[in-house]
Amino acid sequence: MNYWLMKSEPSVFGIDALAAARGKRSAWDGVRNYQVRNMLRDQMKKGDLAFFYHSSCEVPGIYGIVRVVKEGYPDSTAFDAKHHHYDAGSDPDKPRWYMVDVVLERKLRAPITLETLKQRAASFPELLILRRGNRLSITPVSLSDWQRIIKLESA
DNA sequence: GCCAACGTTGGC
């Protein structure tokens, strides 16, 4: 069982869009970064939990928890010439990009904001999102960081 | 293989 943090811009796909999706389930498509691709393809397992993080918005932070319900499979948006995330270099017989399916486990009662996390940065030595220059849209979260972060919801 | 130019991310 692994833990993750998955970023999304709410203006593109936020927690409310996920909550409105059929079965509250969505394909996490459009990843075009090799490090993140490797996590999607090789490391994310059914049942893993992830923080759903809003980035590039007024109040960046964790807004919910999602669960992986389908492990890595080829990202079909890469094959669609009309799609925004089309990649001519991804051959259906040898897909370059992968995605997983996630389902909304629950929204947080109140977001755990980036500001809050930064204030307590000393408590989260391994949290990649707090490191300078981190730009990966999916990052692993250690079990101990996960547990400490969850506690902030009721703090 | 080097590295400058360019594109993207994301907080502010």
Add this chain to the structure above:
DNA sequence: GCCAACGTTGGC
């Protein structure tokens, strides 16, 4: 809108 940081591209 700015800009630091980082990934990717492509000429050499």
